[in-house]
Amino acid sequence: MPNASSSEPAAVASERRVYTVANVNRGLARRVDELPALWVEGEIGDLRYNPKFGFTFLTLRDPDEGATLSVTMARWAFERIDPRPIEGQRVQVHGKVTLYDKRAEVSLRADRIEPAGDGALLARIEEARRRLDADGLFDPSRKRTPPLWPRGIGLIAGHEAAAPLDVIRNARARLRSARFVLAETAVQGDRAVPEIMRALAALDAREDVDVIVIARGGGSLEDLLPFSDEGLCRAIAGCSTVVVSAVGHERDVPLCDLVADQRASTPTDAARLIVPDARQELENVERLRSSARRCAERVVVRARERLEALAARPALRSADYWVISRREALGRLRGVLDGAPQRALAARSERAEQLVARLRAVAPQATLERGYAIVIDERGHAVRDAAAIAAGERVDLRLARGAAGARIEEVRTDG
Amino acid sequence: MDEATPAEELSFEAARDELEQVVQRLEDGSTSLEEALALWERGEALYRTCRSRLEAAEARIEKLAEALAEPPAPGGAQDSGIGPT
Secondary structure (H helix, E strand, C coil): CCCCCCCCCHHHHHHCCCCCHHHHHHHHHHHHHCCCCEEEEEEEEEEECCCCCCEEEEEEECCCCCCEEEEEEEHHHHHCCCCCCCCCCEEEEEEEEEEECCCCEEEEEEEEEEECCHHHHHHHHHHHHHHHHHCCCCCHHHCCCCCCCCCCEEEEECCCCHHHHHHHHHHHHHCCCCCEEEEECCCCCCCHHHHHHHHHHHHHHCCCCCEEEEEECCCCCCCCHHHHCHHHHHHHHCCCCEEEEEECCCCCCCHHHHHCCEECCCHHHHHHHHCCCHHHHHHHHHHHHHHHHHHHHHHHHHHHHHHHHHHHCHHHHCCCHHHHHHHHHHHHHHHHHHHHHHHHHHHHHHHHHHHHHHHHHHCCHHHHHCCCCEEECCCCCECCCHHHCCCCCEEEEECCCCEEEEECCCCCCCC | CCCCCCHHHCCHHHHHHHHHHHHHHHHHCCCCHHHHHHHHHHHHHHHHHHHHHHCCCCCCEEECCCCCCCCCCCCHHHHCCCCCC
């Protein structure tokens, strides 16, 4: 600044360009206004929101260097931000730098405030999620179950990564013959989305791939960002092959998890979804086979028992059963017949004996005791009249005790 | 159930499902002796098919031959709406 007490001529002093404060401020304001709108990131400090005021004020602070910038925002615009920004939150602010010409105060006139860091990513993912949901791509009825026995399993994973190896190992533990078609792609960064989409298309086109698994281990929100890419999700939804998403850990839910047919939170889980447990299936099949055998055996045993029961019946036991039984019957009849005459004879002699006994019973024993005898002729009749017998006839003399046989010598009819 | 298909040509699922049906028919108990024996024979054949599938040897891993590591088309990643900050 020229010294007021210098000896320079007045002409020099009249050439000095002097501005008013207002001029300077307005000039500054104009220059500042030429700057385009921009995004600035920082932490919110000194947030002053009052529903009675038309404007909301806050300070944006650079956490690394401590520089600050004032921010103003129309109150109605600030109120529309959901969720409401809070003190200390890291945000990105969009707006134009302005200079308030009355006091040469610079501030950023904000039209948008968005969460920065993870918050920003989450917000964008949320936007994509809403769009996909609105198109019905999360609908449970769209989900398909993988085939029990895939001919080939498509696997999309990073180069030399642990996740795909774990899936393969676990699947092979369940089914030794599991066949994999491996597509190696980038699984984070810029190239992930286009490479994964290309792999998806290639595997989907193959006839021999019956299920596709996208496998990636855990990572930060930013690492897993490609798996929430809207384009990739739509490609997954459009796959004709069943897709299993095995991305991240249990707590990570990238959008591809929601749009895929099935979601696996671990490699073991993925293996369970894509191949059968051979050991379990073998047990089942063994059981079925035993049942089949037992049932068939029962039928055979029952048939045999019935057959043997029939065979045991006398009618079938021997070839000449009928002959033998007839013969036996015949024999019995014969026996009856053969015994008949003897029986008849036995019966008659029995009668004769009975008669004699009766005769004896009625014979006058006392008379015989006195020495009389009964004379019985050849015809068995007792003789009372001498005229009934002739000389030379044999007669039987019954005495009181014993008997004698005699021959008649002479007959005298006088008495 | 198509009994004309030779058991060894069936897929694992088909063979196992048919085996279940065979067992069911046998368990019904209403089969004649001939039927029971025929069913049992078929069951054994199906069982052998299932077993051989389950015990098949380890298959190789095929690597997809397509060149997947081409650089993305310009603007391709950004179009989808999500990109790194």
